[in-house]
Amino acid sequence: MYDAILFLHVASALGYFLVHGAFASVSFALNRETEPRRIEALESAMDRAGPWSLGSLLTIVASGIALMVMGNWWRDGWTWLSLLILIVIGVVMVLFGGVHLGLRLGTEEMPAEGERWHRTVQWGLRLGNRIPMFLAVTGLTALGLILWLMMFKPF
């Protein structure tokens, strides 16, 4: 049973990365676009990715928690550090990536002054066209770290 859940965990991680590639590529491509019709074309390339992305992410987390319990890994530091990295990277991606995409596509509004996350989002927007690269580097670093923790279980 443990191996079956592990299979689900790895399969959903691969699926998540496949779907996430849509957001990443569109994010990079949007940097050069100003014409609404072309921006719409990019939006159509990723408009079905949202539910699949969320579904596979939830499968990763749910199967990961099941594995933690089944393998008694919850006593180890590496599982909690992995979860922490996942949460931090999730917040970074939503605040900078989600808002960047949303503002460029016109589906999100900048949080008003005094609203939660206003200063953080504003700080992120200072990166301008470098946001996709910043997110790619941050995301790949987090992936490398989480994979290392999962495979080597160092502490």
Next chain:
Amino acid sequence: MYQVILYLHVAGALGFFLFHGATASANFGLKREGGATQAELLIRTRELGSAGAFVSMMVMLISGIVLGFMGRWWGDVWIWVSIALILIIGAIMGGSGRNYFDRVSYAVDPDKYKAPKDKKDDPEPPTEEDLAVELAKGRPVMLTVTGIAALALFLWLMMFKPF
């Protein structure tokens, strides 16, 4: 050492899927978006991921071959079934997916992209109608379902080494 190469192998696979997502999303977008401008943009979006997908595929393949030697897996059937699967899925993706992108790319910009074999001797440049015909030939759902089924099979073979 085996674990380090395995780490590279898994990281290469994750990277490959991430970059391949650019191709998959462009394929879905092309099917829905008519017009040369949009198609050209989606082709460029796909090209963004192509180099990364190639590099990570090479990392995955080379580390896989090294693991085959280090783990003495070459005597097992599962590794040969995996290789056969790679060749089959590569032929399907190349024959249907890449061929589709090549034909659409040529219909969008015949000066920049190579003509497909059956169009090489055609003196007339492609028209808007030709582009619409090529765009309609896209089969993103079929390719995605085939790819995901192959992924599940690969993963099962790699993780369970059943024979």
